[in-house]
Amino acid sequence: MYAILDIETTGGSPKVEKITEIAIYFHNGHKVVDEWSTLLNPEKNIPPFITNLTGISNDMVADAPKFYEVARDLVEKTEDCTIVGHNVSFDYSFIKSEFERLGYSYDRKTLCTIKLSKKIIPGHKSYSLGKLCNELGIEINGRHRAAGDAHATVSLFELLQKQSNSTEKDFQISGSIKEKYKNLNGNLNGDDIETLPEKTGTYYFFDERNVLLYIGKSLNIKKRILSHLGNGNSKRSLEMRERIAAISYELTGSELIALLKESEEIKRNKPIYNRAQRRSLSHWGLYQGKNEFGYVTFKIARVSEEPDHPVTAYNNKEEARISLSKLVEKHWLCQKLCGLYQTEGACFHYGIRQCNGACVQKESVNVYNKRAEKLIKRYSFDHSNMLLIDSGRDKQERSIIRIEKGIYLGYGYVPLDEGYVKIEQMLECVKPALDNRDVRSILSNWLRNNRVEKVLYY
Numbered sequence: 001m002y003a004i005l006d007i008e009t010t011g012g013s014p015k016v017e018k019i020t021e022i023a024i025y026f027h028n029g030h031k032v033v034d035e036w037s038t039l040l041n042p043e044k045n046i047p048p049f050i051t052n053l054t055g056i057s058n059d060m061v062a063d064a065p066k067f068y069e070v071a072r073d074l075v076e077k078t079e080d081c082t083i084v085g086h087n088v089s090f091d092y093s094f095i096k097s098e099f100e101r102l103g104y105s106y107d108r109k110t111l112c113t114i115k116l117s118k119k120i121i122p123g124h125k126s127y128s129l130g131k132l133c134n135e136l137g138i139e140i141n142g143r144h145r146a147a148g149d150a151h152a153t154v155s156l157f158e159l160l161q162k163q164s165n166s167t168e169k170d171f172q173i174s175g176s177i178k179e180k181y182k183n184l185n186g187n188l189n190g191d192d193i194e195t196l197p198e199k200t201g202t203y204y205f206f207d208e209r210n211v212l213l214y215i216g217k218s219l220n221i222k223k224r225i226l227s228h229l230g231n232g233n234s235k236r237s238l239e240m241r242e243r244i245a246a247i248s249y250e251l252t253g254s255e256l257i258a259l260l261k262e263s264e265e266i267k268r269n270k271p272i273y274n275r276a277q278r279r280s281l282s283h284w285g286l287y288q289g290k291n292e293f294g295y296v297t298f299k300i301a302r303v304s305e306e307p308d309h310p311v312t313a314y315n316n317k318e319e320a321r322i323s324l325s326k327l328v329e330k331h332w333l334c335q336k337l338c339g340l341y342q343t344e345g346a347c348f349h350y351g352i353r354q355c356n357g358a359c360v361q362k363e364s365v366n367v368y369n370k371r372a373e374k375l376i377k378r379y380s381f382d383h384s385n386m387l388l389i390d391s392g393r394d395k396q397e398r399s400i401i402r403i404e405k406g407i408y409l410g411y412g413y414v415p416l417d418e419g420y421v422k423i424e425q426m427l428e429c430v431k432p433a434l435d436n437r438d439v440r441s442i443l444s445n446w447l448r449n450n451r452v453e454k455v456l457y458y
Helices: 048-054 067-077 088-101 113-120 129-136 146-163 167-171 190-194 221-230 235-243 255-269 317-331 365-379 423-428 437-449
Strands: 002-009 019-027 032-039 082-085 109-112 201-206 212-218 246-251 284-290 296-302 312-314 386-391 397-404 407-415 430-432 454-457
Touching (some): 002 146, 019 048, 067 088, 109 113, 190 221, 255 397, 296 317, 386 423, 407 423, 423 430
Antiparallel strands (some): 002 019, 019 032, 201 212
């Protein structure tokens, strides 16, 4: 049975936006046998531009049921159904997010009519629902309303069925994991794969002798593991896929903790297929120093060749040079003092007035060093004692990462069902872990480019 659906929402992100309307046509592979639709109260304001697009206003949904009031119906009606949609990942991600807010894991197979269209009727300039239906002569009664778009998707679905020369291959979704993914180890349990969580954490591949083959991390464990099993034709990928006899995983809730955990466990366990990450994830570093005149200097060097911690680290030398060149221009630093221009005299930038002359002692040491310190500060930890609070493995807990005087001390989880939690209780929940270059690189990059829920100083 197919549940061909469309939804309207308050915006584009399933993490923060909500569903305002849903319509489903139930199709048995030959014809529509049932239908179901409703407006939904999103419990938040519908932006004017969304109302202009869909025609759904705040007044229209004021007395509509909230999602939790129709959730049970939705689960029961779509049981044993394949969810079909035009760009189905959009609709499906919103429905899953709504259920996750209720503490329920909604899991259905999906089929995308965009992907089917590109395969069965290639050559169209656009595969958007409106333009594709217009070219195919499919009328849409109620564009950008759930029922109208869902009904048009039904018509498109049936047209694709007629034009497909391999209906069973294109439209048959059911089947064991062995049928979907070839060249798998005979000991791999397909049912275990199908029930993997679509949540954040680390995962582990083992061979028949329980030897650890590979450690990875993902925001969606199931999706990432299925990509390992279904993608990659290199000799190494095929070899690993054939050897995977068992899979395990650990939920972390926080992507940052998943990164830290992956890095630590790869170094400790040295899995066969994590060769590139066994030693250091970052092979080149940016190191600071001072010359004989007191000016702050920088140089790029291999991490393995320097005893000190780098200001920041990179995967390769070219990445390091490009990054440093941009920083030199941004902070108006000297090419020569940053190791980018080898000369006995002034650097090239001084000649074109993009350097104030620190290379030939024309600029005050204090003035120059203040700008250099801004670069260093960009990559430095706050040396206060702090706890990074982030999402937990479920709604009843939060993850905690402890940093003390710039040193990473470990992570843990604190339950929220005990009311107010004191700093001392949080510290007791932290599991000790080792600080190293890669950990510092992960933390500094994350804090520079991402957010955690809260930072507590103690």
